[in-house]
Amino acid sequence: MISINEAQQNILVHVSPLETEKVSVFQGLNRVTPEDHIAPWDIPTADNSAMDGFAFSHATIEDNRLKVTGFLPAGESRTVPVPPGEAVRIMTGAPIPPSCDTVVPIEDVEENGDWIRLKSGIKAGAHVRKRGEDIQLGNVIIPAGTVLRPQEIGMLSAMGTTALSVYRRARVAILATGDELLEPGSTPAPGKIINSNSYSIAAQVLDAGGDPVLLGIAADTLDATCEKIKAGLNADMLVITGGVSVGDRDFVKMAIEELEGTINFWKVNMKPGKPLAFAMLQGKPIFALPGNPVAAMVSFELFVRPSLLKAMGHRRIFRPTVRAALQESTANKGKRPHLVRGLVSIQNDRYHASTTGNQSSGRLSSLIQGNGLIQLAPETSHSQGDEVEVLLLDREFEMRTLAG
Known part of the structure; x- marks a missing residue:
């Protein structure tokens, strides 16, 4: 043996690894990419507003007051600079107009006709998302060998990807x-x-x-x-x-x-x-x-x-193992390593494990009742509280149940 x-x-x-195939970006979920994915542009592609509010040049504020002289919704842009002492009403995601460097949220101003007054001081550059602060043109964003989770699917979509290669x-x-x-x-x-x-x-x-x-x-x-x-x-x-x-x-x-x-x-x-x-x-x-x-x-x-x-191209291929304290005394009297079906939990920041009873290899219920395999070396005895290695099997381990 x-x-x-x-x-x-x-x-x-x-x-x-098997050969690759081309799939839509959505079909790539939980698959492995064989190639690096490189940013084709900066994200954001331009400085933009992180809030609904007013964009202006911080250095030109006088008496915490600004005159509102325009409106810039998301999806549009402005090429004309905003004059000193003036502000443009701006929506979240809209590009920052020329000469502006700061955004004040709507809830932080008092409006009076065409004028706004800042309720409190604001730092220069506040509420502005800078060009390329998420990803930058030419950088490897998703390296080869990555398992594509929902967040990678979202990033690939943001990078303009509609189809990609994955291991089949x-x-x-x-x-x-x-x-x-x-x-x-x-x-x-x-x-x-x-x-x-x-x-x-x-x-x-x-x-x-x-x-x-x-x-x-x-x-x-x-x-x-x-x-x-x-x-x-x-x-x-x-x-x-x-x-x-x-x-x-x-x-x-x-x-x-x-x-x-x-x-x-x-x-x-x-x-x-x-x-x-x-x-x-x-x-x-x-x-x-x-x-x-x-x-x-x-x-x-x-x-x-x-x-x-x-x-299928995965690099992490083995289930995780943890050290867990036994909830009861147990022994392996045989001459082979015994993989005992067990139930693992976390109590007081420590893993604990108990067996699921009769360990006959014909009792499928012993797997249903557990979420891990307790690894016992041959001819060993263990007391309650002793730590043993446990292979975790359950992807829902330590997920919380629905209240009520």
Whole structure:
């Protein structure tokens, strides 16, 4: 068996970024840009008013009074200088007129006919947004490798971008194996179970930004397994659940070898998820995950998700980890590192973690009740309050609930 870290490194050297595609700027959300985006102009393109108010030359104020001689709405500009001692009514966003350098907000003046009086002193340059104070012509504003969030989409739009290149979404074929499986919508009979793995894995693919392709269920024969695997080669990578152990009807390894694929490793030193294989077939990565639901999802998080993100151009590909204090005593009596499903919270500025009860790899509810994986080294015991490493899984961690 190899370690989790060795398995991750072994896999990632076989994964390269996919080709790029052109999409509209809006469709670039949560995608990765392969190129630098350079400012084509200054933003703002000219000094402009940050307030609805009056623009004037600060040096020409007399007795805190100014005569109002014009109006400048947003969307228009003025080329004629404003005479000394005079002001122009101006709207937010309108360019500062020639000879003006300061804006006083409407609420800070008293109006009397064509005259205004400043209620209090104001600094020169107040309420003026300077040309280029946001971005400057020629600067790299969004570097290659950036994940495009709403704020990047807004900036690209401000820079006049209507379409851009991004790494394309990875297509991930998903195959379940086993004569005992039925598709959702069926009624379980004795000896039969519902195929939940394909749908949980598909959801994990979607959550990572990929496109899942469901291949259905392969019967427990070598020919059926080979045919399904060949169909999966139309995608960028293939994820198989079940059929990778040492049972009489576990045909996945045999099928990969029959199709002249190369199995890079089989079995990882971890719990849950020991019977896990990674292979390459016709240049496509194949992940053969355990059939137990929890083991399959945990294995996806550790090995498939980082590979999927790397393929789509991401540079940050691993979930965050934190040090958390245990809420109860716990132990790992086994000889493999144990990834215990846990619930992480923050109390008094410190992370805390508790287990989610029974850790059977068939209990999907243990993942539903938690938001992280507590990492326990082999043959270790921990007391309440001891700090352990926890891998965070939940994107909504520490978001506040709706009041009431």
